[in-house]
Amino acid sequence: MNARRFNFSLLGKGIFFLGLLVFSACQTGVSLAMEVKVDCDIQSGGCQKQINARTVHLEILPKPVKAMKDLTFQVKISGDSILEAPFIDLGMPGMKMGPNRVILKKKDAATYEGQGVIVRCKSGKTIWQATVVLPELGSVVFTFDVIY
Numbered sequence: 345m346n347a348r349r350f351n352f353s354l355l356g357k358g359i360f361f362l363g364l365l366v367f368s369a370c371q372t373g374v375s376l377a378m379e380v381k382v383d384c385d386i387q388s389g390g391c392q393k394q395i396n397a398r399t400v401h402l403e404i405l406p407k408p409v410k411a412m413k414d415l416t417f418q419v420k421i422s423g424d425s426i427l428e429a430p431f432i433d434l435g436m437p438g439m440k441m442g443p444n445r446v447i448l449k450k451k452d453a454a455t456y457e458g459q460g461v462i463v464r465c466k467s468g469k470t471i472w473q474a475t476v477v478l479p480e481l482g483s484v485v486f487t488f489d490v491i492y
């Protein structure tokens with residue numbers, strides 16, 4: 345009886361440690377997922393991404409792109425002109441920063457422009473995301489580094 349009990353407790357410990365291992369692996373997975381990579385070098389120039397068969401080009405001026413400054417956001421879309429104006433939602437990966445939408449107005453057949461401000465995050469993190477929403481086509485996310 346004693347030997348059997350001992351085995352059960354050993355099994356219990358085994359399961360516990362296995363669980364701990366899986367848990368820590370999950371934690372690592374979560375932290376890896378949170379580590380969002382910058383995919384747009386906005387300080388050096390505009391960036392482009394594909395949506396369906398179109399190219400969406402994002403430019404933010406003036407350079408360097410700094411927080412707490414009036415910025416001009418410019419979006420250019422290749423191909424036939426779209427009907428509904430795109431807009432940009434600014435945010436930070438893995439953070440709830442509150443709504444910050446940049447309304448864009450048509451400048452020419454392919455270009456839309458608007459003004460916005462990127463705030464300084466209390467966390468000190470400088471990676472921001474601009475989600476360019478094209479109501480007819482979907483959205484693309486640009487991840488870039490902002491200067492504080």
Ligand SMILES: [Cu+2]
Pocket residue numbers: 436439441465466467469
């Ligand atoms: Cu933040």
